[in-house]
Amino acid sequence: LAATKEVVETIIQDNRVAVFSKSWCSFCHSTKDLFNTNFPNTSIKVVELDEHEDGSAIQAYLLEKTGQRTVPNIFVNRQHVGGNDDVHSMFRKGQLAKLVNSEA
Amino acid sequence: LAATKEVVETIIQDNRVAVFSKSWCSFCHSTKDLFNTNFPNTSIKVVELDEHEDGSAIQAYLLEKTGQRTVPNIFVNRQHVGGNDDVHSMFRKGQLAKLVNSEA
Numbered sequence: 045l046a047a048t049k050e051v052v053e054t055i056i057q058d059n060r061v062a063v064f065s066k067s068w069c070s071f072c073h074s075t076k077d078l079f080n081t082n083f084p085n086t087s088i089k090v091v092e093l094d095e096h097e098d099g100s101a102i103q104a105y106l107l108e109k110t111g112q113r114t115v116p117n118i119f120v121n122r123q124h125v126g127g128n129d130d131v132h133s134m135f136r137k138g139q140l141a142k143l144v145n146s147e148a
Numbered sequence: 149l150a151a152t153k154e155v156v157e158t159i160i161q162d163n164r165v166a167v168f169s170k171s172w173c174s175f176c177h178s179t180k181d182l183f184n185t186n187f188p189n190t191s192i193k194v195v196e197l198d199e200h201e202d203g204s205a206i207q208a209y210l211l212e213k214t215g216q217r218t219v220p221n222i223f224v225n226r227q228h229v230g231g232n233d234d235v236h237s238m239f240r241k242g243q244l245a246k247l248v249n250s251e252a
């Protein structure tokens with residue numbers, strides 16, 4: 045669906061951090077907490093797919109785009125980071141800060 | 149629903165470890181992994197609520213019984229342990245082994 049693709053691409057382009065999430069998922073909370081705790085001055089765009097009208101269309105498009113069908117699905121500085129484990133691993137290695145703070 | 153109560157109570161009574169879970173939930177995987185890795189000789193009964201016909205009735209009964217509405221909902225030796233964070237915390241403190249191995 046062209047509209048869905050446009051919605052998703054706009055979110056990724058316009059936000060330093062974008063997290064496609066589900067509101068009741070603990071792994072998604074963990075990702076959101078990691079950013080809120082460690083990067084409090086960085087605005088993070090969260091899309092709760094279970095609360096979004098086109099949630100499953102968005103999840104299907106993300107699978108097509110990234111090969112990842114799970115949540116959380118995380119983008120930083122327009123790059124696909126992966127899921128909760130990936131973002132925590134990047135954070136521990138100091139790579140997440142580099143990416144969050146790098147030039148647009 | 150009396151039948152639901154009976155199903156749940158029987159599972160808790162008849163199994164050293166019972167985990168009420170959802171098949172796609174990473175926190176539930178984490179709980180199952182913890183037991184399979186650290187207590188490989190202990191049989192663990194897993195009930196995937198999303199795959200069970202009466203899944204939401206079971207979840208509602210568990211809320212009534214334990215005050216906990218989330219998954220994973222874990223019982224060891226007929227005692228309510230809690231969720232994923234609780235079981236990991238008990239494990240780190242050495243308390244989980246005590247409970248798993250204690251007299252029925």
Ligand SMILES: N[C@@H](CCC(=O)N[C@@H](CS)C(=O)NCC(=O)O)C(=O)O
Pocket residue numbers: 066069071113114115116126127128129130172173174175
């Ligand atoms: N290793 C992945 C696990 C991701 C995962 O399994 N996510 C689950 C929820 S915790 C999922 O998306 N399940 C399918 C769904 O909810 O559509 C990560 O770190 O993010």
Ligand SMILES: N[C@@H](CCC(=O)N[C@@H](CS)C(=O)NCC(=O)O)C(=O)O
Pocket residue numbers: 068069070071170173175217218219220230231232233234
């Ligand atoms: N701190 C709790 C978190 C439990 C939790 O929030 N579970 C989520 C899934 S990860 C849940 O049950 N959400 C509502 C539902 O799926 O019915 C634990 O360690 O188990």
Ligand code: FES
Pocket residue numbers: 068069070071072172173174175176
């Ligand atoms: S749904 Fe339980 S951790 Fe994601």
